[in-house]
Amino acid sequence: MTAILGIATAVPATAVSQRAVRDLFAAQPGISRLTARLIRAAFDRSAIDIRHTVLTDFDGVPSGFINSETSAFERPTTAQRNAIYVEQAPKLFAQAARGALQAAGVVASEITHVVTASCTGFFAPGPDFRLVRDLGIPSSAQRDHVGFLGCAAAFPALRAAYRICAADPGAVVLVACGELCSIHLAPSSDTDQILASAVFADGAGAAIVSAARAARGPSLVMDGFATRLTSEGADDMQWIIGDHGFEMTLTQEVPRIIEREVVGLLAPVLARGEIDRWAVHPGGRSILDRFEHAMGLAPNALDHSREVLRAYGNMSSATVLFVLQRLLADATLTDGERILGIAFGPGLTVEIAELRARVSTAPQPSRAAPALALARAPR
Secondary structure: OOEEEEEEEEEEOEEEEHHHHHHHHHOOOOOOHHHHHHHHHHHHOOOOOEEEEOOHHHHOOOOOOEOOOOOOEOOOOHHHHHHHHHHHHHHHHHHHHHHHHHHHOOOHHHOOEEEEEEOOOOOOOOHHHHHHHHHOOOOOOEEEEEEOOHHHOHHHHHHHHHHHHHHOOOOEEEEEEEEEHHHHOOOOOOHHHHHHHHHEOEEEEEEEEEOOOOOOOOEEEEEEEEEEEOOOOOOOEEEEEEOOEEEEEEOOHHHHHHHHHHHHHHHHHHOOOOOOEEEEOOOOHHHHHHHHHHHOOOOOOOHHHHHHHHHHOEOHHHHHHHHHHHHHHOOOOOOOOEEEEEEEEOOOEEEEEEEEEEOOOOOOOOOOOOOOOEEEEOO
Protein backbone atom coordinates (compact mmCIF):
# COMPACT_ATOMS: atom_id res chain seq x y z
CA MET A 1 0.00 0.00 0.00
CA THR A 2 1.35 3.40 -0.94
CA ALA A 3 1.63 5.71 2.06
CA ILE A 4 2.90 9.06 3.20
CA LEU A 5 5.72 7.99 5.50
CA GLY A 6 6.74 11.37 6.88
CA ILE A 7 5.95 15.08 6.57
CA ALA A 8 7.93 18.18 7.51
CA THR A 9 7.38 21.90 7.05
CA ALA A 10 9.47 25.07 6.92
CA VAL A 11 8.86 28.81 7.15
CA PRO A 12 11.12 31.85 6.70
CA ALA A 13 12.78 33.32 9.77
CA THR A 14 10.86 36.60 9.63
CA ALA A 15 7.58 36.36 11.55
CA VAL A 16 5.17 39.30 11.53
CA SER A 17 2.08 39.77 13.66
CA GLN A 18 -1.19 40.24 11.81
CA ARG A 19 -1.75 43.44 13.72
CA ALA A 20 1.54 44.93 12.49
CA VAL A 21 0.81 44.04 8.86
CA ARG A 22 -2.71 45.44 9.19
CA ASP A 23 -1.45 48.76 10.50
CA LEU A 24 1.17 48.97 7.74
CA PHE A 25 -1.37 48.44 4.96
CA ALA A 26 -3.91 50.80 6.56
CA ALA A 27 -1.31 53.58 6.81
CA GLN A 28 -0.14 53.51 3.18
CA PRO A 29 -0.10 56.86 1.32
CA GLY A 30 -3.28 57.54 -0.64
CA ILE A 31 -5.40 55.07 1.33
CA SER A 32 -8.83 56.57 2.06
CA ARG A 33 -10.58 56.29 5.40
CA LEU A 34 -13.06 53.83 3.93
CA THR A 35 -10.28 51.65 2.53
CA ALA A 36 -8.44 51.78 5.85
CA ARG A 37 -11.59 50.57 7.60
CA LEU A 38 -11.96 47.75 5.09
CA ILE A 39 -8.33 46.75 5.62
CA ARG A 40 -8.71 46.68 9.39
CA ALA A 41 -11.92 44.67 9.17
CA ALA A 42 -10.43 42.09 6.78
CA PHE A 43 -7.29 41.62 8.87
CA ASP A 44 -9.12 41.54 12.21
CA ARG A 45 -11.60 38.91 11.01
CA SER A 46 -8.96 36.69 9.41
CA ALA A 47 -8.37 34.46 12.48
CA ILE A 48 -4.63 34.81 11.79
CA ASP A 49 -2.14 35.82 14.48
CA ILE A 50 1.23 35.41 12.74
CA ARG A 51 2.54 35.10 9.21
CA HIS A 52 6.05 34.37 7.97
CA THR A 53 7.71 36.13 5.06
CA VAL A 54 10.99 36.25 3.16
CA LEU A 55 10.65 40.06 3.11
CA THR A 56 13.24 41.05 5.67
CA ASP A 57 12.05 44.69 5.56
CA PHE A 58 9.87 43.74 8.54
CA ASP A 59 13.06 42.95 10.49
CA GLY A 60 14.72 46.21 9.44
CA VAL A 61 16.81 44.63 6.68
CA PRO A 62 15.86 46.27 3.35
CA SER A 63 14.77 43.92 0.57
CA GLY A 64 13.36 46.56 -1.75
CA PHE A 65 9.70 46.23 -0.81
CA ILE A 66 9.15 48.79 1.95
CA ASN A 67 10.71 52.25 2.12
CA SER A 68 12.63 52.36 5.40
CA GLU A 69 11.95 56.08 5.89
CA THR A 70 8.29 56.38 4.92
CA SER A 71 7.11 52.77 5.47
CA ALA A 72 5.44 53.01 2.06
CA PHE A 73 5.39 49.95 -0.17
CA GLU A 74 7.62 50.20 -3.21
CA ARG A 75 6.47 48.81 -6.58
CA PRO A 76 9.01 46.15 -7.57
CA THR A 77 8.59 44.70 -11.04
CA THR A 78 7.60 41.09 -11.55
CA ALA A 79 11.20 40.33 -12.49
CA GLN A 80 12.46 41.83 -9.22
CA ARG A 81 9.95 39.84 -7.22
CA ASN A 82 10.81 36.65 -9.06
CA ALA A 83 14.50 37.24 -8.35
CA ILE A 84 13.68 36.96 -4.62
CA TYR A 85 11.84 33.72 -5.35
CA VAL A 86 14.88 32.31 -7.17
CA GLU A 87 17.12 33.20 -4.22
CA GLN A 88 14.85 32.23 -1.32
CA ALA A 89 12.46 29.48 -2.45
CA PRO A 90 15.11 26.74 -2.82
CA LYS A 91 16.07 27.23 0.84
CA LEU A 92 12.52 26.54 1.98
CA PHE A 93 12.13 23.55 -0.35
CA ALA A 94 15.38 22.06 0.92
CA GLN A 95 14.61 22.69 4.60
CA ALA A 96 11.22 21.00 4.37
CA ALA A 97 12.61 18.14 2.26
CA ARG A 98 15.43 17.39 4.71
CA GLY A 99 12.89 17.30 7.53
CA ALA A 100 10.63 14.93 5.58
CA LEU A 101 13.53 12.56 4.91
CA GLN A 102 14.33 12.52 8.60
CA ALA A 103 10.69 12.05 9.60
CA ALA A 104 10.36 9.06 7.27
CA GLY A 105 13.72 7.54 8.17
CA VAL A 106 14.82 7.74 4.54
CA VAL A 107 18.18 8.96 3.23
CA ALA A 108 18.49 11.14 0.14
CA SER A 109 20.28 8.42 -1.83
CA GLU A 110 17.12 6.28 -1.67
CA ILE A 111 14.93 8.83 -3.47
CA THR A 112 13.96 7.67 -6.96
CA HIS A 113 11.52 10.43 -7.93
CA VAL A 114 10.99 14.10 -7.04
CA VAL A 115 7.68 15.94 -7.46
CA THR A 116 7.54 19.66 -6.69
CA ALA A 117 4.67 22.16 -6.71
CA SER A 118 4.69 25.95 -6.68
CA CYS A 119 2.79 28.88 -8.18
CA THR A 120 4.56 31.96 -6.83
CA GLY A 121 7.67 31.99 -9.01
CA PHE A 122 9.43 30.46 -11.98
CA PHE A 123 12.98 29.55 -12.91
CA ALA A 124 14.75 26.74 -14.72
CA PRO A 125 16.45 24.57 -13.77
CA GLY A 126 13.91 24.85 -10.98
CA PRO A 127 13.18 23.66 -7.44
CA ASP A 128 13.08 20.00 -8.52
CA PHE A 129 16.61 20.25 -9.96
CA ARG A 130 17.89 22.14 -6.92
CA LEU A 131 16.57 19.47 -4.54
CA VAL A 132 18.43 16.75 -6.44
CA ARG A 133 21.63 18.78 -6.54
CA ASP A 134 21.55 20.24 -3.03
CA LEU A 135 20.30 17.22 -1.05
CA GLY A 136 22.48 14.59 -2.70
CA ILE A 137 19.58 12.80 -4.38
CA PRO A 138 20.82 10.53 -7.21
CA SER A 139 21.04 12.38 -10.52
CA SER A 140 19.03 9.54 -12.05
CA ALA A 141 15.97 10.54 -9.99
CA GLN A 142 13.04 11.36 -12.25
CA ARG A 143 11.56 14.81 -11.71
CA ASP A 144 8.12 16.37 -12.22
CA HIS A 145 6.89 19.87 -11.42
CA VAL A 146 3.26 20.84 -10.78
CA GLY A 147 3.02 24.53 -11.67
CA PHE A 148 0.43 27.24 -11.19
CA LEU A 149 -2.36 25.12 -9.69
CA GLY A 150 -2.59 27.49 -6.74
CA CYS A 151 -3.68 26.45 -3.27
CA ALA A 152 -4.89 23.02 -4.44
CA ALA A 153 -1.56 21.82 -5.88
CA ALA A 154 -0.39 19.64 -2.98
CA PHE A 155 -2.94 16.94 -3.73
CA PRO A 156 -2.14 16.72 -7.47
CA ALA A 157 1.52 16.47 -6.43
CA LEU A 158 0.73 13.67 -3.98
CA ARG A 159 -1.49 12.06 -6.63
CA ALA A 160 1.47 12.04 -9.03
CA ALA A 161 3.57 10.29 -6.37
CA TYR A 162 0.76 7.78 -5.80
CA ARG A 163 0.65 6.94 -9.50
CA ILE A 164 4.43 6.68 -9.70
CA CYS A 165 4.38 4.12 -6.90
CA ALA A 166 1.60 2.17 -8.62
CA ALA A 167 3.69 1.99 -11.80
CA ASP A 168 6.98 1.37 -9.98
CA PRO A 169 6.47 -0.51 -6.69
CA GLY A 170 10.06 0.15 -5.67
CA ALA A 171 9.77 3.94 -5.95
CA VAL A 172 10.55 6.28 -3.06
CA VAL A 173 9.14 9.72 -3.93
CA LEU A 174 9.93 13.10 -2.43
CA VAL A 175 7.02 15.54 -2.78
CA ALA A 176 7.75 19.19 -1.96
CA CYS A 177 5.49 22.25 -2.15
CA GLY A 178 6.87 25.75 -1.57
CA GLU A 179 5.37 29.22 -1.92
CA LEU A 180 6.52 32.82 -1.40
CA CYS A 181 3.13 34.52 -1.54
CA SER A 182 4.33 37.64 0.27
CA ILE A 183 6.54 38.76 -2.63
CA HIS A 184 3.37 39.52 -4.61
CA LEU A 185 1.52 41.53 -1.96
CA ALA A 186 0.81 45.18 -2.70
CA PRO A 187 -1.39 47.89 -1.17
CA SER A 188 -4.71 48.37 -2.92
CA SER A 189 -8.22 49.75 -2.43
CA ASP A 190 -9.66 46.76 -4.31
CA THR A 191 -11.58 44.45 -1.97
CA ASP A 192 -10.20 41.28 -3.56
CA GLN A 193 -6.62 42.49 -3.19
CA ILE A 194 -7.29 43.49 0.43
CA LEU A 195 -8.56 39.98 1.17
CA ALA A 196 -5.46 38.46 -0.44
CA SER A 197 -3.16 40.77 1.53
CA ALA A 198 -4.89 39.71 4.74
CA VAL A 199 -4.30 35.96 4.42
CA PHE A 200 -1.32 34.96 2.27
CA ALA A 201 2.11 34.04 3.64
CA ASP A 202 5.26 32.03 2.87
CA GLY A 203 6.09 28.42 3.67
CA ALA A 204 6.97 24.97 2.38
CA GLY A 205 5.98 21.40 3.10
CA ALA A 206 7.42 18.06 2.02
CA ALA A 207 6.41 14.42 2.24
CA ILE A 208 7.98 11.04 1.50
CA VAL A 209 5.67 8.67 -0.39
CA SER A 210 6.39 4.99 -1.01
CA ALA A 211 4.92 1.50 -1.14
CA ALA A 212 8.36 -0.08 -0.81
CA ARG A 213 9.36 1.22 2.60
CA ALA A 214 7.87 0.40 6.00
CA ALA A 215 6.76 3.36 8.07
CA ARG A 216 8.86 4.16 11.13
CA GLY A 217 5.90 5.77 12.87
CA PRO A 218 2.35 6.95 12.09
CA SER A 219 1.69 7.12 8.35
CA LEU A 220 -1.12 7.93 5.95
CA VAL A 221 -2.14 5.24 3.48
CA MET A 222 -3.26 6.76 0.18
CA ASP A 223 -6.57 5.23 -0.95
CA GLY A 224 -7.30 7.51 -3.90
CA PHE A 225 -7.75 10.99 -5.31
CA ALA A 226 -10.49 12.91 -7.11
CA THR A 227 -11.00 16.31 -8.73
CA ARG A 228 -14.23 18.30 -8.96
CA LEU A 229 -15.13 21.66 -10.52
CA THR A 230 -17.79 23.91 -9.09
CA SER A 231 -20.50 25.14 -11.44
CA GLU A 232 -19.25 28.70 -11.01
CA GLY A 233 -16.20 30.42 -9.56
CA ALA A 234 -13.81 30.72 -12.50
CA ASP A 235 -13.86 34.50 -12.06
CA ASP A 236 -13.81 34.39 -8.25
CA MET A 237 -10.46 32.69 -7.68
CA GLN A 238 -7.79 33.58 -10.22
CA TRP A 239 -3.99 33.91 -10.28
CA ILE A 240 -2.44 35.83 -13.16
CA ILE A 241 0.93 37.41 -13.93
CA GLY A 242 1.01 41.21 -13.92
CA ASP A 243 3.75 43.77 -14.48
CA HIS A 244 4.17 44.32 -10.73
CA GLY A 245 3.82 40.80 -9.41
CA PHE A 246 1.29 37.99 -9.65
CA GLU A 247 -2.25 39.20 -9.06
CA MET A 248 -4.67 37.17 -6.95
CA THR A 249 -8.42 37.46 -7.29
CA LEU A 250 -10.14 36.05 -4.23
CA THR A 251 -13.70 37.30 -3.95
CA GLN A 252 -16.16 36.97 -1.10
CA GLU A 253 -18.16 34.60 -3.30
CA VAL A 254 -15.63 31.78 -2.89
CA PRO A 255 -16.81 30.69 0.61
CA ARG A 256 -20.44 30.95 -0.52
CA ILE A 257 -19.82 28.80 -3.59
CA ILE A 258 -18.09 26.21 -1.44
CA GLU A 259 -20.97 26.16 1.02
CA ARG A 260 -23.54 25.75 -1.77
CA GLU A 261 -21.78 23.01 -3.70
CA VAL A 262 -19.41 21.05 -1.48
CA VAL A 263 -21.94 18.47 -0.24
CA GLY A 264 -22.87 17.50 -3.78
CA LEU A 265 -19.26 17.46 -4.95
CA LEU A 266 -18.20 15.16 -2.12
CA ALA A 267 -21.25 12.88 -2.31
CA PRO A 268 -19.48 9.98 -4.14
CA VAL A 269 -16.69 9.96 -1.55
CA LEU A 270 -19.03 10.27 1.42
CA ALA A 271 -21.12 7.38 0.10
CA ARG A 272 -18.14 5.06 0.68
CA GLY A 273 -18.27 5.48 4.44
CA GLU A 274 -17.95 7.78 7.41
CA ILE A 275 -15.10 10.30 7.59
CA ASP A 276 -13.23 10.25 10.90
CA ARG A 277 -10.87 13.19 10.31
CA TRP A 278 -10.80 16.20 8.02
CA ALA A 279 -7.74 17.87 6.50
CA VAL A 280 -9.17 20.99 4.86
CA HIS A 281 -6.96 23.61 3.26
CA PRO A 282 -7.44 26.76 5.39
CA GLY A 283 -7.80 29.23 2.54
CA GLY A 284 -9.39 31.66 4.97
CA ARG A 285 -11.61 31.76 8.01
CA SER A 286 -14.81 32.12 5.98
CA ILE A 287 -13.92 29.10 3.85
CA LEU A 288 -13.51 26.94 6.94
CA ASP A 289 -16.68 28.32 8.55
CA ARG A 290 -18.79 27.74 5.44
CA PHE A 291 -17.34 24.27 4.85
CA GLU A 292 -18.00 23.27 8.45
CA HIS A 293 -21.57 24.54 8.28
CA ALA A 294 -22.35 22.88 4.94
CA MET A 295 -21.00 19.51 6.08
CA GLY A 296 -22.61 19.70 9.51
CA LEU A 297 -19.31 19.07 11.25
CA ALA A 298 -18.63 19.17 14.97
CA PRO A 299 -17.10 22.44 16.24
CA ASN A 300 -13.68 20.81 16.72
CA ALA A 301 -13.58 18.90 13.40
CA LEU A 302 -11.40 21.51 11.70
CA ASP A 303 -9.20 22.38 14.66
CA HIS A 304 -5.96 21.45 12.88
CA SER A 305 -6.87 23.58 9.86
CA ARG A 306 -7.81 26.52 12.08
CA GLU A 307 -4.61 26.26 14.09
CA VAL A 308 -2.48 26.27 10.94
CA LEU A 309 -4.37 29.33 9.69
CA ARG A 310 -3.89 31.08 13.04
CA ALA A 311 -0.17 30.38 13.29
CA TYR A 312 0.90 30.71 9.64
CA GLY A 313 -1.84 32.11 7.40
CA ASN A 314 -2.51 30.73 3.92
CA MET A 315 0.72 29.51 2.32
CA SER A 316 -1.04 28.34 -0.84
CA SER A 317 -0.05 24.80 -1.94
CA ALA A 318 2.10 24.09 1.13
CA THR A 319 -0.64 24.79 3.68
CA VAL A 320 -2.52 21.49 3.63
CA LEU A 321 0.77 19.67 4.29
CA PHE A 322 0.98 21.64 7.54
CA VAL A 323 -2.49 20.31 8.37
CA LEU A 324 -1.55 16.71 7.52
CA GLN A 325 1.61 17.08 9.58
CA ARG A 326 -0.46 18.04 12.61
CA LEU A 327 -2.74 15.06 12.01
CA LEU A 328 0.23 12.67 11.93
CA ALA A 329 1.51 14.15 15.20
CA ASP A 330 -1.93 13.96 16.89
CA ALA A 331 -1.67 11.55 19.81
CA THR A 332 -5.37 10.69 19.47
CA LEU A 333 -4.99 9.39 15.90
CA THR A 334 -5.94 5.71 15.78
CA ASP A 335 -5.32 2.92 13.33
CA GLY A 336 -7.70 2.76 10.38
CA GLU A 337 -9.26 6.19 10.78
CA ARG A 338 -10.51 7.52 7.46
CA ILE A 339 -9.22 10.98 6.59
CA LEU A 340 -10.53 13.20 3.84
CA GLY A 341 -8.24 15.91 2.50
CA ILE A 342 -9.81 18.86 0.67
CA ALA A 343 -8.10 21.77 -1.07
CA PHE A 344 -9.54 24.58 -3.17
CA GLY A 345 -7.80 26.15 -6.16
CA PRO A 346 -8.48 28.49 -9.07
CA GLY A 347 -11.39 27.46 -11.16
CA LEU A 348 -12.99 26.89 -8.61
CA THR A 349 -11.27 23.48 -8.41
CA VAL A 350 -11.76 21.07 -5.54
CA GLU A 351 -8.97 18.51 -5.06
CA ILE A 352 -9.75 15.51 -2.87
CA ALA A 353 -7.47 12.97 -1.18
CA GLU A 354 -8.76 9.83 0.53
CA LEU A 355 -6.33 8.77 3.23
CA ARG A 356 -6.27 6.20 6.02
CA ALA A 357 -4.31 6.39 9.28
CA ARG A 358 -1.80 3.69 10.08
CA VAL A 359 -0.37 3.96 13.57
CA SER A 360 2.71 1.84 14.19
CA THR A 361 3.46 0.43 17.62
CA ALA A 362 6.68 -1.32 16.60
CA PRO A 363 10.02 -0.12 18.05
CA GLN A 364 11.43 2.69 15.98
CA PRO A 365 14.92 2.64 14.44
CA SER A 366 17.36 5.06 16.03
CA ARG A 367 19.35 6.23 13.01
CA ALA A 368 17.32 9.47 12.76
CA ALA A 369 15.32 11.30 15.38
CA PRO A 370 11.57 11.67 14.78
CA ALA A 371 10.96 14.94 12.97
CA LEU A 372 7.53 16.47 12.77
CA ALA A 373 8.95 19.74 13.98
CA LEU A 374 8.79 22.98 12.03
CA ALA A 375 12.07 24.16 10.54
CA ARG A 376 12.95 27.78 9.99
CA ALA A 377 14.83 28.38 6.78
CA PRO A 378 18.05 30.40 6.88
CA ARG A 379 18.06 33.79 5.21
